Structures are given as structure tokens and as C-alpha cells.
Amino acid sequence: MTADVRPGPARTRRDRAIRAGGVACALAAAAVVVRGDLGAASGWYLVADVAGGAAASGALWLSRRWPATTALAAVALAVPAASASVAAGIATLMTALYRRSFVAIGVGAAWVAATLARFWLRPPGLAPYPVWALVAVLFGVALTGWGMLARARRQLLLSLAERLHRAEEEQRRRVEQARHTERLAIAREMHDVLAHRLSLLALHAGALEFNARADPAEVVEAATVMRSSAHQALQELRQVISVLREAPVLAGLDLPALVEEVRQAGVKVEMHDGGVRLPDLPGATARAAYRIVQEGLTNARKHAPGRPVTVRLDGGPGRGLTIEVRNPVAASTAISAAISAAGSLAGEGAGLAGMRERAELAGGRVEQAGVEKGGVEMGEFRLAVWLPWPM
Numbered sequence: 001m002t003a004d005v006r007p008g009p010a011r012t013r014r015d016r017a018i019r020a021g022g023v024a025c026a027l028a029a030a031a032v033v034v035r036g037d038l039g040a041a042s043g044w045y046l047v048a049d050v051a052g053g054a055a056a057s058g059a060l061w062l063s064r065r066w067p068a069t070t071a072l073a074a075v076a077l078a079v080p081a082a083s084a085s086v087a088a089g090i091a092t093l094m095t096a097l098y099r100r101s102f103v104a105i106g107v108g109a110a111w112v113a114a115t116l117a118r119f120w121l122r123p124p125g126l127a128p129y130p131v132w133a134l135v136a137v138l139f140g141v142a143l144t145g146w147g148m149l150a151r152a153r154r155q156l157l158l159s160l161a162e163r164l165h166r167a168e169e170e171q172r173r174r175v176e177q178a179r180h181t182e183r184l185a186i187a188r189e190m191h192d193v194l195a196h197r198l199s200l201l202a203l204h205a206g207a208l209e210f211n212a213r214a215d216p217a218e219v220v221e222a223a224t225v226m227r228s229s230a231h232q233a234l235q236e237l238r239q240v241i242s243v244l245r246e247a248p249v250l251a252g253l254d255l256p257a258l259v260e261e262v263r264q265a266g267v268k269v270e271m272h273d274g275g276v277r278l279p280d281l282p283g284a285t286a287r288a289a290y291r292i293v294q295e296g297l298t299n300a301r302k303h304a305p306g307r308p309v310t311v312r313l314d315g316g317p318g319r320g321l322t323i324e325v326r327n328p329v330a331a332s333t334a335i336s337a338a339i340s341a342a343g344s345l346a347g348e349g350a351g352l353a354g355m356r357e358r359a360e361l362a363g364g365r366v367e368q369a370g371v372e373k374g375g376v377e378m379g380e381f382r383l384a385v386w387l388p389w390p391m
Contacts (some may be wrong), residue, residue, distance in 0.1 A: 025086070056084035060091060067094040071107045075114045082118060089143055096147020097154075104151075108144030112136050188354045195298045197233035201226055203265050203301065225264060232261075253278045253290040259311065262297050268308040269297070276313040276321065285387045288362040289313070289323055295355050296325030296383045304329045304381065318391045320364070325383040329371065355385070363388040 056074040063070040071091035077084040092111045096104035115136040123129055205226065255278060259271045278286040293311060300309045304327045315321040356366045364387035371379045 025090070050083070051081070056081070056087035056091075060087055063091045063094045064098075067091065067098045068103055068107055071095045072110060075107070075110045078111075079114045079117050079121075082122070085115065085118070088114065089139075092140070093143050093147045096144045097151050101148060104144055104148055108140050111143070112140035115140070184357075188358060191354055195295070197229050199298050199301050200229045200261070200265050229261075253286055255290060255293060255313075258290070258294060258297070262301070262309075265301075267297070267301055270308065270310045272310070272312045272314075274312070274314040276315065281321065281389060284362045285321060285364075285389060288358050288364065288387055289321060291358055292323050292355055292383075292385050292387075293325065295352075296323075299352075299383070300325065300327040300381070315389055317389055319389065321387045321389045323383075323385045323387070326380055328380050355383075359385050359387065 056077045059070050059073055071088065071094065074084055074088035074091045078088040088111055092107050095107040099107075116133055119129060119132045119136065124132060255273065256271070259269050262269050278290060281289065296311070297309060300307065307327050307329065309325065309327040312324040312326075313321065314324075352366075352369050355369070359366050364385060367384040367386055369383050371381050
């Protein structure tokens, strides 16, 4: 059963105009009835007709806030006063518009009963009582049914408006979520690009600082490498923007060039690609593989400077792509690296956590990102990632 529709007091000019129009119509109808009774009725009946019609018509001003109470009062007045019948009908219609079905039916039945009682006390003539009784029943059913139908239509419109509002809110939340996801993607790409390039710049700058008496040719060579790294960083940032706006571009994903660049920075890198070429991979997998190798080399330079790094790629269509990055670390460094890896996976860092998110977005998984103890003095950090490679 549906709830009441409670409009409350009229607040707009239109509401007040409608309410005033209903009162005016009821007063006009009451005046017509009283005028017709001037020659046929006299005494107490005429006084009751005038007073009842005026009271019922005035009560309509309150029918918007209290429709059922106003309707019952007007119906009661309509028994002795025929001039109140129009006001009682309007109040009955208002009840059907704004109250539950059983209330509307009850008020409509009261209106029919009052009309039948008035016809019994003072037959209107022109037709026998059963005819007028049938007219009263049909008119009461029409008033109540019309009001209930209009109420149901109004509730349907309100429900559709609420659904539209909820849909707009849901769309707004989806847009916000999409923006949040895009920001995370931008942050991840920025980290992958800048961490790699800036670590190279820091490495060469540290070498210049340590070897202050280097030959001018060596200084020029180091400066050239630093300038090239800065230029590459700008180029990759432009690629990031293009990737976020359009489809992935694989032209800049060159693993051999990446490895050679790290070697020029003084890191011993052993590369085993297993015949895997990034252009042969799907776009999302190729980009994820490049960034994962890049992040692995950056972490190796950061946590194990001077140690050799082994990069291994293996897989094929249907089997997936396995990426493995290994580098030995001292025992003390192994402990700190393990703590760093655990913290990153828990959300405290950006490197390994971003790598895990990148792998999952590509449909893969990080199988291992931690230290394997290889002895008392030496351990080995192993990063293993699996990415899908469909047939």
C-alpha cells in the first residue's frame, strides 16, 4: 500500500490561485442552490442551506493540508445543506488525490451516504429516488476513482524523477571514479618514468661529484648522458599523456635500448629475452612488461648499487609472459629490502605497489617480490611477474 502524498500548505502563487478557484467555484455553486431554494424552502432549511454552504466552501481553504478532515466536515454539512454538496465533492476529490486508497474510498463512501441521506430527506424531484441514488453512487465512484488515478500518475512521475536523480548521481559517481582511476594511472606512469630517469641522472651526477678531477672529455661525456636522460624523460612524459588520452603507443617501448642505457650508467645487466619482442605482445601486456622491467632495474640500482642484475623474459602465445629480475644484495641490505618490499605491497610505497597494480590491470600477477636468502653474507632479490599473452 502506498503512502500518503502530503503537499502541505500552498506556497506558490499557482497553488494559492488553484485553492482560491476551488473556494470560488464552491461558493458559486452554493449560491445557485440557495437561489433555487428561495421559492421552495423557507425557515430553518434555508438558514441551514446558506450557513452550511458558506461553511463548507470556506473549509476548502484548508483541504490541501487536511483533506480527509475537511472532506468529512463538508460531507456532514451536506446532509442538511444541499448547497454544501459541491464543496463536499471537491474535498472528496482532494482526499483521493492526497491520501491513501482506503482513506479515499472511505471518504467517497461517506460522500455517497450523505448524498443518499439528503435525497431521502428531501427528494430533488424530476426522477424517483432509486435513479438519484444510482447517480449519487456513480458520481461518488467517479470522484474517488479520478482522484486515485491522478494520485497514482503523480506518484509514478515522482518515482521516475527519483530514479532519474539516482541515475544522475550514479553517473556522477562513475565520472568521479573514472577521474580517480585516471589520476592513479597518471601517478603510476609518472613514477615509472621519472624514477628511472632521475635515478640515472643522480647516478651520473654522483659520479661527477666523486670524480671531481676527471678529464674534460669524461665530464663532457657524463654531461651528454645527463642531458640525454633529461631529454628522454621529457619524451616519455609526452608519451604518458598520449597513452592516457589515446590507445597505447608501442613505438617507444624498446627493451634493448632500456638495458643498454642502464649499462651505460655503470650497472652490469645480463639480458635473456628468450626471443620475446614487445611489438609481438598485446598493447597492454607490452606496456606493462616494459614498465615492470624498468621498475625492476630502478629498484636494483636503488637498493643494490654496483651489483649485477639479471633480466629474464620467457613465454609465448597461450602460455603467457614471465618476467624475472634478479640482483644479489648484502645481508643487511636484504633485510631492509624485504621490509621495503613488504611495506610497498601493503601500500606504504609506490614502486612495487604500483607494479602489482599494473600487472593486475593487465590481467597478470606478481608471483614474487622479495629476498631469497642465499647464505649468511649474501641474499638475492627476486622479482617475478606473470602477464597474459593470448593466442
